[in-house]
Amino acid sequence: MPALNEAESLSVLLPDLMAYGLGQVIIGDNGSTDETAAVARAHGATVVSEPQRGYGAACWAAMQHIAPHIEVVLFLDADASDDLGRIPDLVLPILDDRADLVIATRDAPTVEAGALSPQQRFGNWLAVNLIRLRWGFRYRDLGPFRAIRKNSLDQIAMRDRAFGWTVEMQIRALQEGLRIEQVSVHYRRRIGQSKIGGTIKGSIKAGYWIMGTIGKFWFRRTKPRGR
Numbered sequence: 001m002p003a004l005n006e007a008e009s010l011s012v013l014l015p016d017l018m019a020y021g022l023g024q025v026i027i028g029d030n031g032s033t034d035e036t037a038a039v040a041r042a043h044g045a046t047v048v049s050e051p052q053r054g055y056g057a058a059c060w061a062a063m064q065h066i067a068p069h070i071e072v073v074l075f076l077d078a079d080a081s082d083d084l085g086r087i088p089d090l091v092l093p094i095l096d097d098r099a100d101l102v103i104a105t106r107d108a109p110t111v112e113a114g115a116l117s118p119q120q121r122f123g124n125w126l127a128v129n130l131i132r133l134r135w136g137f138r139y140r141d142l143g144p145f146r147a148i149r150k151n152s153l154d155q156i157a158m159r160d161r162a163f164g165w166t167v168e169m170q171i172r173a174l175q176e177g178l179r180i181e182q183v184s185v186h187y188r189r190r191i192g193q194s195k196i197g198g199t200i201k202g203s204i205k206a207g208y209w210i211m212g213t214i215g216k217f218w219f220r221r222t223k224p225r226g227r
Helices: 007-018 036-042 055-063 084-095 118-135 150-156 165-175 200-217
Strands: 026-029 046-049 072-075 101-105 146-149 180-184
Touching: 007 036, 007 084, 026 036, 026 055, 036 046, 046 055, 055 165, 072 084, 072 150, 084 101, 084 146, 084 180, 101 165, 118 165, 118 200, 146 150, 146 165, 150 165, 165 200
Parallel strands: 026 046, 101 180
Antiparallel strands: 072 146, 101 146
16 A cells, blocks of 8 residues: 555554455555654554655555565555455455456445545546547556556556556556456545545646656557456
8 A cells, every 4th residue: 555644544544454364564654744644553564664755656665675575465545445346246256266466446326425636537537438449458447556466566566656557557458458347336535635536637637647757658569458
């Protein structure tokens, strides 16, 4: 979990998350000035400090501390917006060797009103349609709640350190021919204000990185797409 000043939400999220008995819970603390690190440690999470600001930077820093025995890596946001009850639906297809990447898509009828801003909805729509146009695969969302086989995560060799993290993973999964599944999930309003979708500046910055990431991979050759 990447986290920037998410002490309030982590105090709600982590007790529920720990009940799932995951092999590790790692927080990429992206320069928080509140009690994010203290709250995370108090609930048994490993905290990795990454002062370089950026969603991808925090994810990458946390990834460097994944234990060797871990088979599946679960990514989720620290804002308590994701439905933890769907964790088995993301992880089991990988453990059963039916998929390499499983993405929780925020398109269920139960998505709370206001949980996604208009600019987030438009940005997701534009990005997934550009991917379909170029790579022929219909993603339904760029949702950050996702699970991926650890070997596949190593294979795709993530490079982005900003807001292009999720779209890079999805493009690279197609380029490497990974097996992909998508699961519609409930999505709640986050605790606190979003650093991305909650402000015009954050939305513009995220949109710039997402479009730039798609452009960077546009002319690269691909392997057979995932399903």
